[in-house]
Amino acid sequence: xMTPDGVLLSIQGVTxxxxxxxxxxxxxxxxxxxxxxxxxxxxxxxxxxxxxxxxGFEQPDSGEVWMKGERLDTKPPNRRNVNTVFQHYALxxxxxxxxxxxxxxxxxxxxxxxxxxxxxxALAQMKIEEFARRRPAQLSGGQQQRVAVARxxxxxxxxxxxxxxxxxxxxxxxxxxxxxxxxxQREVGITFAFVTHDQEEAMTLSDRIVLLRRGRVExxxxxxxxxxxxxxxxxxxxxxxxxxxxxxxxxxxxxLGDLEWPCASGQRQALFSLRPxxxxxxxxxxxxxxxxxxxxxxxxxxxxxxxxxxxxxxxGTGALLKVRVSGQFGAPDQVTVEVAxxxxxxxxx
Amino acid sequence: xxxxxYRNLVAxxxxxxxxxxxxxxxxxxxxxxxxxVRSQAIVHEWTLANYRQLIDNPxxxxxxxxxxxxxxxxxxxxxALGFPLAYFLSFRTKTSKNILYQLVIIPLWVSYLVRAxxxxxxxxxxxxxxxxxxxxGILRHPAEFLLYSPxxxxxxxxxxxxxxVFLPIYASLEHIPRELIEASQDLGASAARTFWAxxxxxxxxxxxxxxxxxxxxxxxxxxxxxLVGGPTGIMISNVVVSLFGAAYNWPLGAAISAxxxxxxxxxxxxxxxxELRLRHRDAR
Amino acid sequence: MMAPASRxxxxxxxxxxxxxxxxxPIVVLIVYSFNGESVGGFPPHGWTLHWYRALLEDDALWSSxxxxxxxxxxxxxxxxxxxxxxxxxxERASFPGRTIFRRLVLLPLILPGIITGLSLLxxxxxxxxxxxxxxxxxxxxxxxxxxxxxEVSAGLHKFDRAQExxxxxxxxxxxxxxxxxxxxNIRLSVIAAMLLVFTLSLDEIAVTFFLVGRENTLPLEIWxxxxxxxxxxxxxxxxxxxxxxxxxxxxxxxxxRARPDE
Numbered sequence: 073x074m075t076p077d078g079v080l081l082s083i084q085g086v087t088x089x090x091x092x093x094x095x096x097x098x099x100x101x102x103x104x105x106x107x108x109x110x111x112x113x114x115x116x117x118x119x120x121x122x123x124x125x126x127x128g129f130e131q132p133d134s135g136e137v138w139m140k141g142e143r144l145d146t147k148p149p150n151r152r153n154v155n156t157v158f159q160h161y162a163l164x165x166x167x168x169x170x171x172x173x174x175x176x177x178x179x180x181x182x183x184x185x186x187x188x189x190x191x192x193x194a195l196a197q198m199k200i201e202e203f204a205r206r207r208p209a210q211l212s213g214g215q216q217q218r219v220a221v222a223r224x225x226x227x228x229x230x231x232x233x234x235x236x237x238x239x240x241x242x243x244x245x246x247x248x249x250x251x252x253x254x255x256x257q258r259e260v261g262i263t264f265a266f267v268t269h270d271q272e273e274a275m276t277l278s279d280r281i282v283l284l285r286r287g288r289v290e291x292x293x294x295x296x297x298x299x300x301x302x303x304x305x306x307x308x309x310x311x312x313x314x315x316x317x318x319x320x321x322x323x324x325x326x327x328l329g330d331l332e333w334p335c336a337s338g339q340r341q342a343l344f345s346l347r348p349x350x351x352x353x354x355x356x357x358x359x360x361x362x363x364x365x366x367x368x369x370x371x372x373x374x375x376x377x378x379x380x381x382x383x384x385x386x387x388g389t390g391a392l393l394k395v396r397v398s399g400q401f402g403a404p405d406q407v408t409v410e411v412a413x414x415x416x417x418x419x420x421x
Numbered sequence: 422x423x424x425x426x427y428r429n430l431v432a433x434x435x436x437x438x439x440x441x442x443x444x445x446x447x448x449x450x451x452x453x454x455x456x457x458v459r460s461q462a463i464v465h466e467w468t469l470a471n472y473r474q475l476i477d478n479p480x481x482x483x484x485x486x487x488x489x490x491x492x493x494x495x496x497x498x499x500x501a502l503g504f505p506l507a508y509f510l511s512f513r514t515k516t517s518k519n520i521l522y523q524l525v526i527i528p529l530w531v532s533y534l535v536r537a538x539x540x541x542x543x544x545x546x547x548x549x550x551x552x553x554x555x556x557x558g559i560l561r562h563p564a565e566f567l568l569y570s571p572x573x574x575x576x577x578x579x580x581x582x583x584x585x586v587f588l589p590i591y592a593s594l595e596h597i598p599r600e601l602i603e604a605s606q607d608l609g610a611s612a613a614r615t616f617w618a619x620x621x622x623x624x625x626x627x628x629x630x631x632x633x634x635x636x637x638x639x640x641x642x643x644x645x646x647x648l649v650g651g652p653t654g655i656m657i658s659n660v661v662v663s664l665f666g667a668a669y670n671w672p673l674g675a676a677i678s679a680x681x682x683x684x685x686x687x688x689x690x691x692x693x694x695x696e697l698r699l700r701h702r703d704a705r
Numbered sequence: 706m707m708a709p710a711s712r713x714x715x716x717x718x719x720x721x722x723x724x725x726x727x728x729x730p731i732v733v734l735i736v737y738s739f740n741g742e743s744v745g746g747f748p749p750h751g752w753t754l755h756w757y758r759a760l761l762e763d764d765a766l767w768s769s770x771x772x773x774x775x776x777x778x779x780x781x782x783x784x785x786x787x788x789x790x791x792x793x794x795x796e797r798a799s800f801p802g803r804t805i806f807r808r809l810v811l812l813p814l815i816l817p818g819i820i821t822g823l824s825l826l827x828x829x830x831x832x833x834x835x836x837x838x839x840x841x842x843x844x845x846x847x848x849x850x851x852x853x854x855x856e857v858s859a860g861l862h863k864f865d866r867a868q869e870x871x872x873x874x875x876x877x878x879x880x881x882x883x884x885x886x887x888x889x890n891i892r893l894s895v896i897a898a899m900l901l902v903f904t905l906s907l908d909e910i911a912v913t914f915f916l917v918g919r920e921n922t923l924p925l926e927i928w929x930x931x932x933x934x935x936x937x938x939x940x941x942x943x944x945x946x947x948x949x950x951x952x953x954x955x956x957x958x959x960x961x962r963a964r965p966d967e
Contacts, residue, residue: 129603149606162604165703166622175618176608207702227608427879428798435791435850438783439809442847446824453827502723509720521720523958528727530954532908534924534931535943539730542737542935549733580730583723634815641817644910648931658819665823665915675827678820689815 080105080263081126081144081231086135088121088287095121097287098135103231103265108257110266110274112310113284119267122284123233126265127156139230150179155224156233160240161216163208169195169219170204176227194226197256214245221253225260234266238273250276271311275299283307299347304421308345313382315351315393317344317416326416329391330367333413343419348382348396350415354408364410369393371405385409447682453675463671471676481660481677488656491571492639495578496586499635502579503586504628508620511594512602522591529584537648540577544568544649569651577645582638586631593627594620623703626696633692637685657681731947738940756941766942769926776842776922777906783846784902788853789895793887795854796861797869811855813848818911821848826915836918844916845906852905853898860894861887897960904953908946 081103088096096118103109113119124130126137128149137145144152155176163172173194177187195201198218208216217237224232234253238246254277257264268274274281275295283290283298283306291303302308305316319326319335321342326335335342352364360366369387383395385407395409455467475481510521528536543549544567551563567573597620605615643658650656657677664674739752760766794800795807813821825844826836834840868890872882888895910924917925923946927939 127603127607129606149603150609150611154607156604156607158600158604160598160600162598162600164601164604164619166699175605175610179605179608179610179614209703223608424879428794428800431790432794432798432800435787435794435810436806438787438847439791439806439850442825442828442843443809443812446821446828449827449831450820450824502726505716505719506723509716513714513716523955524724525727526958527951527954528731530904530908530950531731532924532943532946532950534908534910534927535734535946536730538927538931538935538939538943539734541931542940543730543733549737580726583727637815638817641819643819658817661819661823662914665826671827674823678823682816682820685816685820 078104080139081265082138083122083126084136084138086122086125086132086137088118088125088130089133095287096125096132099284099287099289100135101282101289101292103263104280106261106263107279108254108264108266108277109280109282110268110278111282111284112268112271112274114269114310116286117269117284118287119269119284120235123156123235123265123267126231127154127233128152153230154233155227155229155231156235157217157220157224157237159235159237161208161220161237163216163219163223165208168205168207169200169211172208172219173223173226175223180227190226194222197225198222213240214249217241217249221256225256225262229262231263231265234264236268237266239268239270246273253277275311281311283310301417302345302419305343305345305419308417308419313348313394313396315346315348316419317346317391318342319344329386329388330369331365331387331391331393331409331411332367333365333411333416335418337418343421345417345419346393346411346415348394350411351385351393351395352410353383353395353397353401354410356408361410361412363414364412366408366410368406368408371407374401450675451679453672454679456672456675458670458672471673472680474673475676475680481657484655484660485657487571488640488658491575491578491654491656492636494575495582495639496632496636498575498579499583499586500628500632502583503631504590504624507587507591507594511591525584525587528580533581533644536580537577537645540573540580541568541649544573544576568649569654571650571654573649573651574645574654574656577649578639578642581645582635585638586635589627589630589634590624591627593624597623626699626703629692629696629699633689637688641681641685734940735944735947738937738944740937740940756937757945759938760941760945763938766923766926769921769923772838772920773907773923776838776845777903779842780845780849780906781899781902783842784849784853785895785899787846788850788898789857789891791850792854792857792861793883796858797866811851814851814855818848818909819915822912822915825912829916836916838918838920838922840916840918841913841922844912845909848909848912849902849905852902856898856901857891857894860891860897864890893960893963897957900953900957900960904950904957908950 079102083099083101083103086096086099087094099118099122101109111119111122121130125132125145128145128147132145136143139153144154164175167175170191174187174191177190182190192201192204195204198221200215200218200222203211203215203219208219211219217240220237238249238253241249250273253264253266266274266277278295280292280294281298282292285306291298291307293301298307299312302311302314308314309316317326317328317331319328319342321327321335321337321339324334324336326333326337326342326344354360354366367387369385369391371383372386372392373384375382379398381397381399381401383397383401385393385395387393387409393409453463454471455469457464457466457468457470506525510518510525514521541548545551546563546565546568548568550567551560554560555563601619601623602615605619610618640656641658642656643662646654646656646659647662650659658681661674661677661681664670664677738756739754740750791806791810795803795810822844825840825847829836829840864887868886869882872886873879877885908924909922910928913922913925921929927942930936930939
């Protein structure tokens with residue numbers, strides 16, 4: 073049960089229970105070297121617990137965690153080559169910023185001059201050198217967050233864990249820090265494991281996303297793949313917006329309301345996902361695309377969101393489709409929609 | 422937001438009471454220290470003679486030093502007992518924490534007299550401890566030195582003030598966010614380093630507060646010496662008590678009290694300033 | 706998460722030792738109140754309720770109990786009457802000299818009782834007042850205002866000021882706001898303060914020592930008997946006091962926990 077090549081951390085069948093509830097159930101994930109991995113999930117999905125198990129603050133009830141050929145979960149947290157950026161930063165209030173960042177180096181009895189040079193470099197990298205002598209309480213939230221990152225990175229861990237570090241920041245600062253973190257990760261080449269409940273954040277930052285649902289792994293994929301080919305209805309609706317189509321299948325054709333499309337499945341019923349931006353409103357008389365399927369519908373509601381408009385179009389009974397139209401939509405209430413069938417993704421559940 | 426009448430009605434009565442029964446009496450005591458006693462009567466002449474007597478006569482200074490020594494030992498012992506206990510309750514217990522906390526504060530509210538008396542019955546030559554030791558053969562003769570000695574006073578006062586010292590330390594420890602401990606471990610610190618680099622500095626305000634409390638109150642205690650101190654266990658407050666009683670020299674007693682008051686005030690403001698600086702450092 | 710929770714870690718041993726140190730003297734005291742003979746001999750023998758029975762007939766003791774209770778009642782009245790407004794003023798209003806006022810009011814908490822007691826003695830003597838239970842009551846009340854202020858301040862602190870502001874915003878005057886919004890919220894703190902002051906007053910010796918006249922309070926009555934010699938009867942009364950203190954402190958703690966946000 074070692075770690076395969078190219079994999080930094082291997083989580084194998086980890087289960088964790090608090091009382092009677094299983095917070096994590098048979099979770100297996102391989103985190104690759106140098107990747108920016110995001111663990112995405114709602115509260116209660118177990119994402120923070122997973123992070124804490126990797127850091128060493130919780131013990132798995134069953135399963136193992138391996139890092140680079142060595143068993144990790146049996147080691148105490150202060151002996152792992154893993155560092156954490158805590159959600160509320162956990163900066164030591166009685167130490168200066170410099171001393172905070174130097175803490176881990178001092179704990180390993182690193183020589184004074186080296187400590188000074190490494191800390192100064194870390195502060196410069198996070199652009200907070202001017203705050204070196206200040207106390208955390210004198211800094212803003214964003215500055216404290218940088219200190220927390222510097223404090224972790226200066227130890228050159230094999231893996232950096234980030235527990236929703238941006239959730240306390242306001243929207244603009246958040247976007248800024250997301251870009252910074254992404255660039256930082258590429259620059260230092262350290263593996264990042266990032267935990268968040270914000271799917272947009274996950275999509276922006278990650279090389280791969282692990283979607284957790286109630287303690288189980290729902291899907292692991294790149295942002296593009298998880299968006300275009302969600303495996304389950306949960307994945308499809310959690311990330312971005314979608315239309316969940318519960319269709320009847322007969323004679324190799326799936327049908328929902330007035331919408332019909334070819335389907336090779338032998339089942340009688342199935343669930344599909346169709347993204348609102350994959351539905352086109354066609355003008356009267358426009359020729360159909362090669363294999364596009366069409367149907368007529370009534371516009372039931374519309375929401376203008378600036379760059380686009382979101383319509384609800386009823387295409388027959390039980391088929392209320394969300395359609396995203398760019399720009400601003402004209403007047404008609406009766407429209408024709410067109411869909412490319414390959415954009416209708418079958419879901420496993 | 423509040424009208425003048427409301428504010429006055431709320432603030433003035435307590436202030437008047439405090440002025441009448443706190444400020445004025447303290448002022449009186451202070452003025453007494455400048456008067457003199459002559460042929461069993463207090464003469465209202467203003468003089469510094471009493472204070473001079475305190476400095477000239479070595480007896481008073483030696484009693485003061487002994488009192489300070491006892492108070493110091495009590496404080497150190499109470500810290501040695503109270504701090505690990507507070508740490509244990511704060512960091513090592515979960516379900517039993519509440520009950521154990523109550524168990525610690527219960528002795529606080531048991532009568533001082535009751536507790537001092539208990540020690541009296543234990544330490545005497547006929548007391549529980551001695552009869553136990555002779556009964557089991559550990560000692561052949563009862564240990565006379567236990568009762569009526571500075572040791573007995575120290576023991577009794579330690580017993581009284583350990584819970585007092587425990588409380589602010591426990592409060593300080595509870596205030597330490599557990600995330601900080603995890604962060605320290607995450608950064609590679611051993612348990613010892615985590616304690617000395619993170620826990621102890623943040624608990625320091627509580628330690629200072631508790632230590633000051635124990636020291637000041639032990640220094641001014643006169644009951645324990647009277648009960649278990651004997652002639653060798655006399656403390657400075659006993660001198661004052663006798664000066665207000667049989668020895669009938671109120672001005673001198675007042676002078677000693679004034680000195681004690683000044684000493685206590687200096688100590689308190691000193692540690693308070695330190696505590697404030699620490700809290701400012703920790704931004705709490 | 707923390708160091709391995711070893712049952713026999715030195716911390717738990719130390720904690721057990723401290724608890725033993727704190728409780729053994731009291732346990733010994735109680736055990737020997739049932740002792741047939743003297744107070745200290747080991748091992749105890751002759752289990753008897755004799756001393757408790759003797760207590761029942763001890764008139765002098767009971768009158769001192771009555772004195773203590775009346776004084777405690779007065780102390781509660783004084784400390785709450787002046788302590789609640791003082792706490793209000795300190796917590797809610799800003800006025801010049803606030804810090805000095807706070808220090809003054811809280812001074813008796815940290816000063817050795819002898820200083821407060823002697824000051825009041827000097828005051829009463831200069832005022833020509835005779836020492837009696839009244840002077841004791843005044844002394845207790847004054848000293849214990851500090852306790853009431855601390856308790857009520859804590860309660861005010863935890864209670865959301867926005868409620869008071871909402872009340873005023875809705876048009877209620879200051880008195881109405883106090884009665885219908887502030888007071889109900891600090892009710893538990895006030896009761897806890899009353900309980901605490903009562904208990905502390907019952908046990909008070911240092912200040913009482915200097916202010917007492919011909920009649921004794923319970924602690925002073927015990928004290929004067931102690932000077933004469935120790936008897937198991939004192940053990941018995943001490944055990945009863947312990948039991949009583951136990952009940953009140955558990956009550957006080959439960960009240961404190963019932964406070965919102967505690």
